[in-house]
Amino acid sequence: MKRRLSLxxxxxxxxxxxxxxxxxDDAAIKTKLEPCFACHGENGISEIDGVPSIAAExxxxxxxxxxxxxTGRVKSEIMGPLAADLSDDDIRAMGAYLAALPPINTPPPxxxxxxxxxxGAKLAASRNCGNCHGEGFHGQQGAARxxxxxxxxxxxALHDYKSGARFGTGIAAMPEVVGQLNDEQIEAxxxxxxxxx
Amino acid sequence: MNxxxxxxxxxxxLDVQHALIASxxxxxxxxxxxxxxxxxxxxxxxxxxxxxxxxxxxxPAQAQLKHYDSNNESFWKNPPPDWFLGDETEQQKGLxxxxxxxxxxxxxxxxxxxxKIKLLPGFKIGVFAANVPEARQMAWGDKGTLFVGSxxxxxxxxxxxxxxxxxxVKTILxxxxxxxxxxxxxxxxxVADVNKIYKYDNAEANLDKMPAPKIVYDDLPPYIPxxxxxxxxDKQGMLYVPIGPPCNxxxxxTSTMQIRRVNPNNGTxxxxxxGVRNSVGGxxxxxxxxxxxxxxxxxxxxxxxxxxxxxxxxxxxxHFGYPYCHQGDLPDPTYAMGHKCSEFTPPVLKLGPxxxxxxxxxxxxxxxxxxxxxxxxxxEHGSWNRHKYNGGxxxxxxxxxxxxxxxxxxxxxxxxxGDRTFxxxxxxxxxxxxxxxxxxxxxxxxxxxxxxxx
Numbered sequence: 001m002k003r004r005l006s007l008x009x010x011x012x013x014x015x016x017x018x019x020x021x022x023x024x025d026d027a028a029i030k031t032k033l034e035p036c037f038a039c040h041g042e043n044g045i046s047e048i049d050g051v052p053s054i055a056a057e058x059x060x061x062x063x064x065x066x067x068x069x070x071t072g073r074v075k076s077e078i079m080g081p082l083a084a085d086l087s088d089d090d091i092r093a094m095g096a097y098l099a100a101l102p103p104i105n106t107p108p109p110x111x112x113x114x115x116x117x118x119x120g121a122k123l124a125a126s127r128n129c130g131n132c133h134g135e136g137f138h139g140q141q142g143a144a145r146x147x148x149x150x151x152x153x154x155x156x157a158l159h160d161y162k163s164g165a166r167f168g169t170g171i172a173a174m175p176e177v178v179g180q181l182n183d184e185q186i187e188a189x190x191x192x193x194x195x196x197x
Numbered sequence: 198m199n200x201x202x203x204x205x206x207x208x209x210x211l212d213v214q215h216a217l218i219a220s221x222x223x224x225x226x227x228x229x230x231x232x233x234x235x236x237x238x239x240x241x242x243x244x245x246x247x248x249x250x251x252x253x254x255x256x257p258a259q260a261q262l263k264h265y266d267s268n269n270e271s272f273w274k275n276p277p278p279d280w281f282l283g284d285e286t287e288q289q290k291g292l293x294x295x296x297x298x299x300x301x302x303x304x305x306x307x308x309x310x311x312x313k314i315k316l317l318p319g320f321k322i323g324v325f326a327a328n329v330p331e332a333r334q335m336a337w338g339d340k341g342t343l344f345v346g347s348x349x350x351x352x353x354x355x356x357x358x359x360x361x362x363x364x365x366v367k368t369i370l371x372x373x374x375x376x377x378x379x380x381x382x383x384x385x386x387x388v389a390d391v392n393k394i395y396k397y398d399n400a401e402a403n404l405d406k407m408p409a410p411k412i413v414y415d416d417l418p419p420y421i422p423x424x425x426x427x428x429x430x431d432k433q434g435m436l437y438v439p440i441g442p443p444c445n446x447x448x449x450x451t452s453t454m455q456i457r458r459v460n461p462n463n464g465t466x467x468x469x470x471x472g473v474r475n476s477v478g479g480x481x482x483x484x485x486x487x488x489x490x491x492x493x494x495x496x497x498x499x500x501x502x503x504x505x506x507x508x509x510x511x512x513x514x515x516h517f518g519y520p521y522c523h524q525g526d527l528p529d530p531t532y533a534m535g536h537k538c539s540e541f542t543p544p545v546l547k548l549g550p551x552x553x554x555x556x557x558x559x560x561x562x563x564x565x566x567x568x569x570x571x572x573x574x575x576x577e578h579g580s581w582n583r584h585k586y587n588g589g590x591x592x593x594x595x596x597x598x599x600x601x602x603x604x605x606x607x608x609x610x611x612x613x614x615g616d617r618t619f620x621x622x623x624x625x626x627x628x629x630x631x632x633x634x635x636x637x638x639x640x641x642x643x644x645x646x647x648x649x650x651x
Contacts, residue, residue, distance in 0.1 A: 063299035064350060067330075073352060073372060088300040088328075095299070131263075131279040142296030173278030176421075180275060 029093040035082065036094075044101045052153040056103035058139045059095035066091045074166055103138070104148040108195040120192025123185055127177050129193075137196055147196035154190035162186075262287060267447035273420050276443060280422055284445050284497040294581040295619070297350060301330050301642025302621075310620040310641065314611040319566070322609060325635055325646040326357050326364040332637040332644055334427055334556055335627040336381040338401040343627075344369075344386055346379040348425075348639050354379060354388055356404045357644065369400075369407050377477065378426030382434045387461065389426035389438060392417040396461060413461035418443070418452045423475045427556065429488070431481045435460055437469065437488055439476035446495045446520055446532060454519055456490065456510075470508070472516035472541060478557040478625070484571055485598040487511060489545075491554035491575060494523050496582035503527045505552045506544035507573070509600045515542045545600040551580035552588040556625030556637070560593070564632025565649045569593055574634060576623040579613055589613035591623055591636060591647070609647060612638075 036054070040046050044055030054062065068074035069083035070091075086094075111117055124130070124137070132143040139145030146154060158181070160166035161174040181189070265272060265283035277283065282293065302310065304327045311322050331348035332355070338344060343357040354370035370376065370388065378389035386400035388410070394417075395410035397403075414436075418424070423441025430436055436459045442449030456470040456479070469488055479490030488510045494503040503523035518525065518541035520532040525543030528536065548554050557575040572595045577588030589612030595604045612621040622640035629635055633648035 060296055060299060064296075067299045067350075071351075071353075071371065073350075088303070091300055128277055128279060131277075131282065176275050177278050 025093070029090070029097055032090060033094060033097065039078075044098055045104050046150055046153075049150075049152055050156065051150070053104060053149055054098050055101035056139075057099060057145050058141060058143070059099035060142045061139060061144045062098050063091050063095035064142055066094065103145065104197065108148075108197070111195065113191060116188045116191045117195060119185070120188040120190070123181070123189045124192060127181075127189075129177075129189075132173060137193060146193045149194055151190045151194035154193050155186055158186045158190065262290065267444035270450075272447075273418075273422075273443040273450060276420075276422055280443075281445055281496065286497045286499075288499055289497050289582055292582050292584070295617075297331055297348065297640055298642075299350075301328050303327070307641060307643055310612075311645070313614070313620060314609055316609045316647070317606065319651060320608065320647055320649050322645055322647050325644040326366055327643050329355055329357070329366050329637075329644055330642045331639045332624075332642055333377040333639055334379050334625045335635060335637050335644070336379050336386070336428075337627065337630075338381050338386070339384065340401045341630075342401050342404065343635070343644070344379055344381060344400075345637060345644065346376045346388065348377060349375045352376065354386075356401075358404065367404055369404050370397075375421070375425045378428040378438075380428035380430040380436060382430050387413070387428060387430070387436060389428050389436075391421060391424040391426070392419045394428075394436065394438070394459065394461065414438075414459045414464050414466065416464070416466065418450060420450075420453070423453075425477065427477045427479060429479045429481055431458075431486065434462070437479055437481070437490075438466075439473065439479065439490065441473075441475040442519070445497060446529065448520065448532070456488070458488075468514050470510050470515055470517060472519045472521070473508075474519040477555045478575065480558050480573070482571075482598060483559050483561055487598070489557070489559075489573065491548070491557050492517065492544075493553055494550070495520075495529070496551075498523075498530070499550075500583045500585070501550050504544075504547035504550050505554050507546040507548055507554070507575070507594060508542070509545045511542075511600075516540070517542050517544075545596060546594060546603050546605065548575075548577075548592075549587055551583040551586070552590075553578035553580060554588075555623075556627075558626050558628055558634075560628060560634070562628045562632030562634070568595060572596075574608065574626045574628075576626050576636060578622050578624045579619060585616045586613045586619075589619065589622065591626065591634075609636075612640075 039048055039051050040054045044053060046053045066083050066086060069076055069079040070086060072080060129137060133146050134140040137147040157166060158178050162178040164175065263282050263285040265277060267283055304324065307324050307327055314322050316322060329345055331351040333346040333348055336344045345355040345357060347353045352371060352373045353368045354376050356367045356369045358365050373390045376388050376390045380387040384399050386397040388395045392415060393412050394414040396413045397407055397410050417440065420443035422443040427439060428436050437456060438459050439456045440453050442453045454473055455468055456473055456476060457466040458469050459466045473492055474495060475493040476490045479488060481488055490508050492506045492508055494505050506524060508517055520529055521534060521536035522528055522538040522541050524547055526538050528538060554575050555578045557573050560569045560572050560574050572593045575592050575594060577590045577592065579588035580586040590610040591608045593606050593608045596602065612619060612623060614620055619640050621638040623636050624639050625637040627635050633646050636645040636647060
């Protein structure tokens with residue numbers, strides 16, 4: 001706990017140092033982020049089914065999601081209204097803050113379906129997930145950190161890309177990746193990715 | 198890919214056969230990290246292609262380079278997410294397009310950026326409108342509205358109107374796929390979105406609630422890669438529509454690699470130009486009525502080859518060389534397939550490698566000095582597949598109606614900082630009624646105005 005606190009203090013200090021913004025702007029962003037952490041978890045690691053972890057996602061990815069929610073390009077009854085009144089400055093500050101939080105560092109629970117993990121690993125390689133999502137699937141630029149994301153969140157995202165309900169950056173890469181996957185393959189991919197760190 | 202037709206390089210073919218045998222003796226297919234379900238034949242073709250590239254480039258074949266077979270329908274319809282990386286070479290490895298910033302630059306950032314832009318003497322640049330996310334092609338309405346298309350993530354069409362001296366940006370259409378190309382003619386706004394061209398009648402009177410569109414043309418391929426459009430409109434209201442190949446370099450579907458002239462009144466079209474790669478800019482010469490267009494050359498050869506092009510269509514259906522020949526004089530290392538560059542129409546001007554020349558207009562205003570009359574003003578979007586980015590400029594190209602006496606000057610430059618940092622990405626130019634020009638920037642999400650005064 002002490003270590004976590006000191007790490008948090010370090011991160012906050014690093015953000016404060018990195019941003020030209022005044023200290024009161026920082027405090028303002030933290031206040032604005034409080035409702036986010038209520039669902040997305042303390043420090044942005046979610047413990048609620050269907051709610052994604054947002055810590056350590058690339059800032060460009062996070063900011064695009066907020067822009068998509070704000071314009072309605074991605075529909076969400078919860079996120080739409082929450083993002084509706086955010087200014088561009090809010091979005092940039094939130095993206096920078098969340099991107100600087102540490103990623104999930106607890107080991108995954110014991111694997112109850114190692115065969116599925118193996119299938120998922122093969123799919124991740126054959127669908128070239130790492131080309132955009134980076135080595136170890138830790139995310140880069142506009143592509144999300146998917147290592148360690150909640151399993152059911154990844155599954156829903158893949159289904160939404162497949163059905164066209166969700167839109168991504170990267171020249172429509174995701175619908176094209178998922179278009180050829182069946183339900184079992186999506187499940188295996190989500191299972192594998194959620195277990196990565 | 199039928200390699201037996203790849204004549205003209207028998208020495209290379211012989212060497213490739215050795216490479217092929219060597220790869221068979223080791224681990225067949227391992228030299229090619231491609232898509233799942235590739236047949237061995239395709240994998241070997243990949244080895245061959247890599248070997249040809251390696252021989253051409255003079256570097257050893259690298260097992261980890263990406264190669265895809267882009268010569269089939271499944272690639273065009275479901276390209277791998279990194280389809281533009283499909284022909285990776287050792288020299289260019291690791292280079293990838295950068296996603297646009299999620300939010301447009303603030304007015305303060307824009308002012309700071311524009312201080313770094315260098316212009317020809319007498320020219321000035323300022324912000325015309327900020328907060329235009331991913332601004333692409335522009336078109337003037339009859340009553341002074343500036344319509345602006347946008348890139349993928351925004352998916353909007355904007356109308357910029359003057360309200361008491363203040364520019365107000367209205368999002369008039371949204372949730373389109375990639376509405377980069379727009380035109381305005383006879384009261385109607387035309388929007389090209391991949392495989393459909395929409396017409397919005399009486400658009401300027403309905404900015405707050407756009408009417409339902411009519412689809413005036415949909416005989417277009419559905420492919421997203423290079424499926425983004427640019428629209429030029431001539432005096433008769435015909436639309437010039439470029440259709441790019443859904444790959445970097447491949448034998449693409451017959452419906453692509455061409456520019457058509459579409460009659461939006463009856464949905465017919467004729468082929469204006471063939472053998473065209475990714476063209477996202479063109480204009481009708483006010484002196485002759487001829488169509489001129491910019492064209493982006495293929496990637497993954499090197500930092501300095503091939504050059505992008507400025508082309509002039511002098512005869513219907515001329516072939517400009519793709520995929521066989523690049524920049525008028527460089528046979529493709531893999532796809533030349535026995536063709537000689539002399540078979541194709543050469544460019545009027547080589548614009549330089551990885552400049553990404555996009556939107557262009559003949560200068561018909563009267564504010565700029567006389568030497569700019571009828572000159573082509575061209576926006577260079579800037580590189581991604583080059584270690585030190587090129588472009589990020591507005592250039593002015595003076596040329597006579599026959600394509601002779603070409604002279605290029607750099608009107609404005611400075612949107613690329615250091616090796617690979619964008620301050621902005623100019624992608625279209627339009628002439629304003631007062632003779633100044635406007636420049637669209639999809640990186641910073643802004644429209645600039647460049648004016649001249651003695």
